[in-house]
Amino acid sequence: MHFDLADEQRMVQETARRFALEEIAPTLAEEERAHAFKPERVAKMGELGFFGCALPDDLGGNGLGFFESVLMAEQVAKVSASWRLPFNMQNLGPALTVAKFGTAAQKAKYIPGWVAGTQLGFFAMTEPNTGSDVASMKTHAIDKGDHWEVHGSKMWISQAHVGHAGLLYAYTDRSAGNRGITAFIIEPKTWAGVSARPIETKLGLHCAPTGEFVFDGMKVPKENVLGQPGEGFRICMWQLNQTRLGCAAGALGVAGGALDLAIDYANGRTQFGKPIAQHQMIQAQIADMVVEHQAAQMLVYRAAWLKDQGRPSQYETSVAKLAASEAAVHAANECMKIFGSYGYSTEYPAERFYRDAKSLQIVEGTSNIQRIIISGMATGATPNRE
Numbered sequence: 001m002h003f004d005l006a007d008e009q010r011m012v013q014e015t016a017r018r019f020a021l022e023e024i025a026p027t028l029a030e031e032e033r034a035h036a037f038k039p040e041r042v043a044k045m046g047e048l049g050f051f052g053c054a055l056p057d058d059l060g061g062n063g064l065g066f067f068e069s070v071l072m073a074e075q076v077a078k079v080s081a082s083w084r085l086p087f088n089m090q091n092l093g094p095a096l097t098v099a100k101f102g103t104a105a106q107k108a109k110y111i112p113g114w115v116a117g118t119q120l121g122f123f124a125m126t127e128p129n130t131g132s133d134v135a136s137m138k139t140h141a142i143d144k145g146d147h148w149e150v151h152g153s154k155m156w157i158s159q160a161h162v163g164h165a166g167l168l169y170a171y172t173d174r175s176a177g178n179r180g181i182t183a184f185i186i187e188p189k190t191w192a193g194v195s196a197r198p199i200e201t202k203l204g205l206h207c208a209p210t211g212e213f214v215f216d217g218m219k220v221p222k223e224n225v226l227g228q229p230g231e232g233f234r235i236c237m238w239q240l241n242q243t244r245l246g247c248a249a250g251a252l253g254v255a256g257g258a259l260d261l262a263i264d265y266a267n268g269r270t271q272f273g274k275p276i277a278q279h280q281m282i283q284a285q286i287a288d289m290v291v292e293h294q295a296a297q298m299l300v301y302r303a304a305w306l307k308d309q310g311r312p313s314q315y316e317t318s319v320a321k322l323a324a325s326e327a328a329v330h331a332a333n334e335c336m337k338i339f340g341s342y343g344y345s346t347e348y349p350a351e352r353f354y355r356d357a358k359s360l361q362i363v364e365g366t367s368n369i370q371r372i373i374i375s376g377m378a379t380g381a382t383p384n385r386e
């Protein structure tokens, strides 16, 4: 075991760091206020190779793995948690899942656009009344012979209303329980029977578009079933195990960003005749943030490494997501406290880190869902899976 990054990994990390500082940071405050999303920036990220990780060469893979994807997502999230989302929506979610379960035709049709960042992706499982309990979804597809007809709705879907093509999970046979859920690849911008609209009431992640879908008889060609009918729940669980790593990397970035910000401020702000970094209580806050950030970093990197080895990683991914999300919220909270009144002001980034961090305890399996997965595997009740 060694803890050094290889030269190429340092280069990848530096590319993402520079991209975030040069292309996102300068206009971020203004874009946050306007809730602005820039699709051209996703394409730029695609051009830089951000979305080709963990894919075979013939499907647009760039020879890098999950580990490098984490390094990049972490650097981007240090500056903006919103702009970490495309790593999941373009690569770890739709592209990887179609690469694993798709037909040759599906791979050829959809993966290049997601990897290039020119076709915006998404994955739709959550509904107004279905969050943690995926199998309780109501959206269903009726077999019409030469196509499927979808009815229902999905909510809290990143890139829904801007998305070109993505994954949809729906029941095709309710009597079969979770074995009656099927995965589809859908194209909501061009197909009839589907509408999408933005959700503008989020606390944070203001530059990451979130929306909902309403399906009113959307026709899905038979060739757009991903995997086999009835395989959708397992595909969904597999997909979440990949995308949760992206969330964990994002959380790591937020924890690191909040820590750097807090240290910088504590060194520059003087009270009682000395920089507040020289006051013991501030030192204790910073020390706790450092420890939690470094522990989370090791856990996230380990989960990524296991995936690159093709080894089961669901256990380690949930451990990483839980630890990193909690570390991010704690770091952002401590950062706000160290900033004092300025931490409570929207003119400084501390409050944004906090608003964004809270999402990471919820998305792609709440912290409690991660605890269910971890305890199930720790006690031997469930096996660790890919």
Ligand SMILES: CC(C)(COP(=O)(O)OP(=O)(O)OC[C@H]1O[C@@H](n2cnc3c(N)ncnc32)[C@H](O)[C@@H]1OP(=O)(O)O)[C@@H](O)C(=O)NCCC(=O)NCCSC(=O)CCS(=O)O
Residues within 6 Å of the ligand: 123, 125, 126, 131, 132, 133, 134, 135, 156, 157, 158, 159, 178, 233, 234, 235, 237, 238, 240, 241, 314, 363, 364, 365, 366, 369, 372, 373, 382, 385, 386
């Ligand atoms: C709560 C859960 C963790 C577990 O639910 P269940 O208890 O219902 O399921 P299990 O018994 O564990 O498994 C059922 C079945 O699935 C197979 N499985 C499980 N994991 C995998 C895997 N990684 N790969 C393949 N197969 C897997 C398992 O073997 C069982 O099969 P058999 O019966 O043995 O054949 C789960 O429901 C859960 O994770 N819930 C949380 C859902 C969640 O994260 N929702 C958020 C979605 S993200 C979102 O909506 C917004 C994101 S965005 O930004 O757009």
